[in-house]
Amino acid sequence: MTNPSSRDRRRHDSLAPASAREIGRCLRSLPSFPGGGWWGLTAVVFALNLGSMTGSSTLLGRSVDLISGLAVPGFGSGRAGFTSLLVVVGMLMLVELLTRPAAAYLMFTATRRLTVDLRRRCLAATLEAPIPDVLELGTGNVMTRLTKDIDTAYRAVQSIGTRFVVTTLMFPFTFVALTLITPWYLLLLLLLPAIFAVPVKRTLDGLPAATNALSTAQARRNNMLLDTIRGMPTIRAFGVRTWATERLEHNSWNTVQREADRIPLFLRLIGTGYLAYGLLLASAIAMSTLLVAQGVLTTGEASAAVVLVVRLEMHVFNVLVFTGEIQNALTALGRAVALAMLSDNAVDAPAPGDCTGCPEVRVEHLGFRYPGGAPIIDDLSLALGPGTMTALVGASGAGKSTLAGLIAGLQRPASGTISIGGVDTSTVPDTWTARQVSLISQEVHLFSGTLREDLRMAAPGADDATLIAALSLVGLAPDSAGWQRWLPDGLDTLIGAGNDELAPEVEQQVSLARIVLIDPPVLIMDEATSEAGSDNARSLEQAALAVARGRTSLVVAHRLDQAVVADRIILMDRGTVIEDGTHADLLSAGGRYADLHARWSGSRKGD
Template identity: 85%
Template sequence: MTPGSSATGHHDALAPAPLREIGRCIRALPGFPGPGWWLLTVAVFGVNLASMTGSSTLLGRSVDLISGLSVPGFGSGRDGFTFLLVVVGALMFLELVTRPAATYLMLTATRRLSVDLRRRCLGATLEAPIPDVLQLGTGNVITRLTKDIDTAYRTVQGIGPRVVVTALMFPFTFVALTLVSPWYLLLLLLLPAIFAIPVKRTLTALPAATNALSTAQARRNNMLLDTIRGMPTIRSFGVRRWAVERLERNSWFTVRREADRIPLFLRLIGTGYLAYGVLLSGAIAMSTWLVADGVLTTGQAAAAIVLVVRLEIHVFNVLIFTGEIQNALTALGRAVSLAMLSDNAIDAPAPADCTESPEVRIENLGFRYPGGAAIIDDLSLTLEPGTMTALVGASGAGKSTLAGLIAGLQRPSSGTISIGGTDTSTVPDTWTARQVSLISQEVHLFSGTLRDDLRMASPEADDATLIGALTRVGLGPDSPGWQRWLPGGLDTLIGAGHDDLAPEVEQQISLARMILIDPPVLIMDEATSEAGSDNARSLELAAQEVARGRTSLVVAHRLDQAVTADRIILMDHGAVFEDGSHRELLSARGRYADLYARWSGSRDDG
């Protein structure tokens, strides 16, 4: 199951799993009930339904006793009537007792399954190919992990037992009516013949409308997350109105998708009124004819009518619940498709990790977004082992795209990327992630102590090793950054819920994690973009320290690192425009020389 190519539009990048796949996934969960649970649940529901239909039938037959007739098993007269009422009362009590028992059985099993499914979805997200996860988007993943699973659980919690009762009530009632008189079969066969086609058409349209709504909600969530994350930029640019209007447009799009579903539900309800009207009037007419013909007693006819009357709520339940069930199945299908996302991962044996800085070979590389122009077209180059290569060029030249492709964040449209002689398209992306680490200008610190954050990179590292890595990037105990921002040392609480650190300190912590991970290949995508701060030089030195001895690729926002790199590649429109060392490119007096002259001049002016 591979995400589609429409993640950037209003269509979902990952369609809901079909019913068969949903069933297969749910049955494979650890909390799926065993045979004992099924036998007990079937028994409880069976007793509940038998009690309901039995009490209805006996209530109708009480008319015969009132009329002076006898009823098999109860006799006649006052004693027979009293005995019948006692049995009816017992059946109603049994019905009331078994209903909460059935509800308890269903909800406990469903809650376990929802926890298991959420765990599997999260695991699949972490194990799935990174391009697939990125294509879905953060909001979409969160919606599937939370809202979609909750929707399925709340549906079972709200209507699950009633759905089962309703589904079983029809066959139980039909059997009871047939036992009263086989003539009622004609009426029961007439209803599906009349209403099957319109109901089927409505139900066929519901899944697409439901998934369109879920997709719109996921897109709105993505937009909301994007707005919150970009709050500082929105404020500094003074574009609050634009941000609100953008979110408002997506919210109204979601409202319109919800409105598309309303006529379908109204059509179902209208069909329900008509179907029940035909059923009830037909039962009354048939009962009247059978009594007049002497085929049935008045009590038998009354029993048949009571059985039909008790079906009223279940007729509407079928139609109303059908929409909710369809909605729940679509939501569940979306969650299951996320749980199956890791099935798309390459399951081939991974080669041994690189023990030394490897060669990175890029051959005939091409990349384009679906329906768009090529970002990179037929690019070939080799990053020599243990060297630092700097990528420079204007915004949109393809620098970050190339970095993301090497790191495995995107799949090439064509060509190959090899690390140490291994084609990354033939191995699990977990192998690629172990060989290549990417640092971007967006740093995420995990909530907890600084020690906990660093040990995610090296779980076995002791405090001395952690402090050593921080010292190498200029954040040792004697540094101003440590004394100002890390008063608790390694016990300082960082990340969400705690005081924000300076951006350059966050970046230094990120660089220290790279030293602890010790990847053979390092990519820094504008990782020192905070170099305009007072700690500019220390941050640049920290980046150089981390890159030392590794095959490194630096997307240079400033030219500081480009100057010290072994090789500089100037990209333009996804192609290599100039290639050489700093000195060689200056001697060539080409575009890089002009770029460097403007940059160094503006730096001197500053």
């Protein structure tokens, strides 16, 4: 996947919609894709519907011959022939009325099953895809593709699917009926596409880009909305509500503008439709009049031809209006299918066995930059010794969290390699990396359900005693104050969305307990104990240290008290290592770390 410039990333989506061929291939691979029986039955139903429509229109036109005293093949002449013709027309109209809902039922049921399977496929692909690809898309974008885009495609089928198929097939059925009256009408059918094909194609070519731009703007707006809701406490604390609302308003108006950009394309289509149909009708009347005057056609045959053309009026404009909606639906479906194909980017190679013991983590000549930006990390090399705890310290923007994310597999390095236990992580599935490396940050997610269910996601076969032992190790023993206050029903306590919120430090302890149960060989903690101002700050720090023991650990230390207990301290600045050593060694060196520690110690005494 290429990395566009930052300006391009603001304008375009990082994952383009799938092509029509890819959409077809994906849909055919779904379990609920209709079989041959469904296609055969659907074809019969539509053929009956369209045949009855063109047949009734032709016979109504031929009734003029009966009124004029002429005979119509199959019906004879006079009142008896006219009566028989009307009976047949009525029967054809009844078939038309009955087959339309039958066709709709066949399409709706098949489409609904496909949407369920496609949503499942999209979610599975998101869970299996490389994490950097998912993060690049953004939460709002993934949600838009999983929900709105699939629903957009289904609603299009539900609202116009049957009419679109009928409209599309009505043209060839009508053209065949006109040709059966006289081959002279072929001149009209060949002339009009030659005149209007190019302008219509140019207009249609612009619709996919305009539609995808709209979907991208909507996804960006959703991301902004999610970001605002998640950052509500910070927004309130900083008093920047006006900034937040103006930012969201800007993105909302951008979505409105992208919608407005599509309007001229539809207006151009409608104008072309008026011109094309007007020319077709005028030409049909003129040719019919000429053919009657030349004795080539009877008045009834000419009337039948004109009726067939008149009945096309609705379908001409349906094509133009539906084309935009179908294009919108296809683009939305393409976006969803592209998400369903996201896991195709995963490394398809046999995964080695999991690391045993405490592996070494080695970073060699690592480089990383965000698209269009300056390097965050440039030619960085270091090694984390097996079973050691290393603390990263430095000012904000030094590259600490970026390095942690790269080792955890959340980002792809622009250059260099990262190896765990001698295995280059770029050559193995990221599921292998996820099993070896666990990252804990200040953002903790607890799944809705009981505490037992949440913990067993980390260890499905664990019994209650094992779960309680993991909780006890991180300071949540059954006799602890935290257990008594926040977990009144013990392992049966309902947690997560829809239930009473736990204290932030308790949520973090539950997260640490899951790490104990997963037992990864490498642990990275990035602001994992950020609740230092809480009453349980000390126990949370101790819990983190307990979990880190016996593993190769990396701690992104935003406070120096997190660093002093580490086996090794690395001071970073602008993506490079400035100082490296133990706490005592760095103090003795009298460098920048010593200055930082002196200022921190002074502030602690002041408190």
